[in-house]
Amino acid sequence: MPRLFPRAPHFPDDGGAEHSVWRALRDHLPDDVVVLSGVDLQDGDVEREIDLLxxxxxVGIAAIEVKGGYIRRVDGEWRQGSGEREHRIDPVDQVQDARHRLQGYLRAHGYGAGAARTVHLVAFPHVAVPDTWGTIDLPRAMLIDRADVESGAGVVSRVRHAVTQHGQGRRPLLPDDVEELVEALAGGFPSQVDNLVAASMHESHSDQLTEAQARILEVLGQQQRMRVIGGAGSGKTWLALEQARRRAKAGERVALLCYSRGLGRYLQRVVDTWPRRERPVFVGLFHDLPVEWGAARGADDDPDHWERRLPLALAELAAARPAAELFDSVVVDEAQDFGxxxxxxLLRCLRDPDEGGLFVFMDDAQRVFPRDGRAPIELPPFVLDENLRSTKQIAQTFSSMADARVRPRGLDGPPVRMVDVPQDAAIATADDCVEILVDEGWPPGSIALLATGRRHPAQVNEVELGGYQAYWDDFLTGDDVFYGHVLGFKGLERTVVVLAVNGFHDVERARKILYTGMSRARSLLVVVGPRALVEEVGGEGMRRRLAGA
Known part of the structure; x- marks a missing residue:
């Protein structure tokens, strides 16, 4: 006997129609099948119900709409009843719409069942329908009639045939999909509470692990040149900050640099909380240093200015400055971004270009910009091979694209969700996912929606209205959903990341962009976009990791 939810449903007063179909399913389906009765769907202000699921x-999923009594089709319309009690009904549109809404719900939540073959059927248990009958909107294979119900096994045969011949979806229903489906439709609130509690526990655990990385600086404290290579979430930014703080506290003039605006603003905000004697004298973007020393800022759409003229101007400006205004040490985070x-x-900015301190922290897997600079450090690098930031589920997913082995040190968390939609629907669907996450109880400030291709309209609007500093300050305040782009979010993180895979401007670097975007999530990752594209870019390892997503 199949599993029944609920075990003893309350059936409507329809002459026993729905009960008879349920009984046929109960008596003839295999033991591993699940039958749900009276599945209510609330989509915005629209309510729908699936009589039997x-x-x-x-095989797959079948949504069944049951109509009892005398049913006939006249002039393209379905009619129920007879005489004065006859009225128009629309069972096909009714169950088809409910089925579409169910599939949308499952996909938006990242349930594997959203990708499974799914079909809708109509059941007329009191009407005999010829085998030769059928319409364009209701093939005979999708209609259960009196003969099917009376035989019992006929209902089961009709369901199986309808799913395999007419089901929409890319694959059969997996056993794990069934359990998720039951939890989603027959379970409820407690599992989401568990997810939120697990997220809180994971972030406390990650903080403790990151601070333990400070022992690396103690081991290497006597080095004047150091290159630290580590995958996403290995604690590089924490180490870069701590190295800059320790050098400044020892009395050195220190510059702490990076390339990306968001990370630069984050570094500034962190440093502002330190005692003055522990603060580097310069914290911010590489390109802001020459501007602070007198170079022209230049236009954002002039790449030659940023890639060539401004770096060359920095060398000239450094040569003209008194030694007292140069640095004893320079610390660079996300150094793979430098040309x-x-x-x-940058070496000219050191008081001693040959022996001055140079400490770089980098991840070659995140070379998402068309630069291939190499830090001038000859010593072998110190390698970080543990992911401290993300849950095991997230780390195992993105590390399948890493060149080197990454050991997940995070706690278990909710599964990665994959919402399979066309590329041009990724942003709109990601917006829907954000709403669902907030409804689930995730605080808006814990969620970041990141695009891989064209920027989200909300990001464009916020930058145009308030400028970059206000935009990044809003992110760091953490009060609301953040809308950004993977390229600008390097070195940063959020509890929940909704990654909208809406294309790649640089196809050759698509894999690195995907890796970087996924690795921004600490506790929950939702990937929205074409599954086929994500698996093609991510490779076989990604395909295996997303098999049940």
Whole structure:
């Protein structure tokens, strides 16, 4: 006997129609099948109900609408009853709409069942329908009639045939999909509470692990040049901050640099909380240093200015400054973003270009910009091979794209969700996912929606209205959903990341962009976009990790 939810449903007063179909399913379906009765769907202000829902492992999902009594079709319309009690009904549109809404709900929540073959059927238990009958909107294979119900096994045969021949979806229903479906439709609130509690526990655990990384600086404290290589979430930014703080506290003039605006603002906000004697004298973007020393800022759409002229100007400005205004040490976070031309100019900013302190923290897997600069450090790098930031589920997903082995050190968390939609629907669907997450109880300030291609309209609007500093300050305040782009979010993180895979401007770097975007999530990752594209870019390892998503 299949599993029944609920075990003893309350059936409507329809002459026993729905009960008879349920009984046929109960008596003839295999033991691993699930039958749910009276599945209520609330989509905005629209309410729908699926009379009977069959979840069949290895086959798919069937939504069944049951209509009892005398049913006939006249002039393209369905009619129920007779005489004065006859009225128009629309069972096909009714169950088809409910089925679409169910699939949308499952996909938006990242349930694997959203990708399974799913079909809708109509059942007329009191009407005999010829086998030769059928319409364009209701093939005979999708209609259960009196003969099917009376035989019992006929209902089961009709359901299986309808799913396999007419079901929409890319694959059969997996056993794990069934359990998620039951939890989603027959379970409820407690599992989401568990997710939120697990997220809180994971973030406390991550903080403790990151602080333990400070022992690395103690081991390497006597080095004047150090290159630290680590995957996403390995604690590089924390180490860069701590190295800059320790050098400043020891009395050195220190510069703490990066390339991305968001990370630069984050570094500034963190440093502002330190005692003055522990603060570097310069914290911010590489390109802001020459501007602070007198160079022209230039236009955002002039790449030659940023890639060549401004770095060269930094060397000239450094040569003209008194030694007292140069630095004893320079710390660079996300150093893989720097171009080859930038490093000689940066060394000129040291009081001792040959022996002064240079400490770089980098991840070659996140080379998302078209630069291939190499830090001028000859010593072997110190390698961080543990992911401290993300849950095991997230770390195992994005690390399948890493060149080197990454050991997840995070706690268990909710599964990665995959919402399979066309590329041009990724942003709109990601917006829907954000609403669902907030409804689930995730605080808005814990969620970041990141695009891989064209920027989200909300990001464009916020930057145009308030400028970049206000935009990033709003992110760091953490009061609301953040809308950003993967390229600008490097070095940053949020509890929940909704990654909208809406294309790639640089196809050759698509894999690195996907890796970077996924690795921004600490506790929950929701990937929205074409599954086929994500698996093509991510490779076989990604396909395996997303098999049940």
């Amino acid at each position: 069959v979840a069949w492992p290895g 080859d031309l930038w490093w000689p100019s």
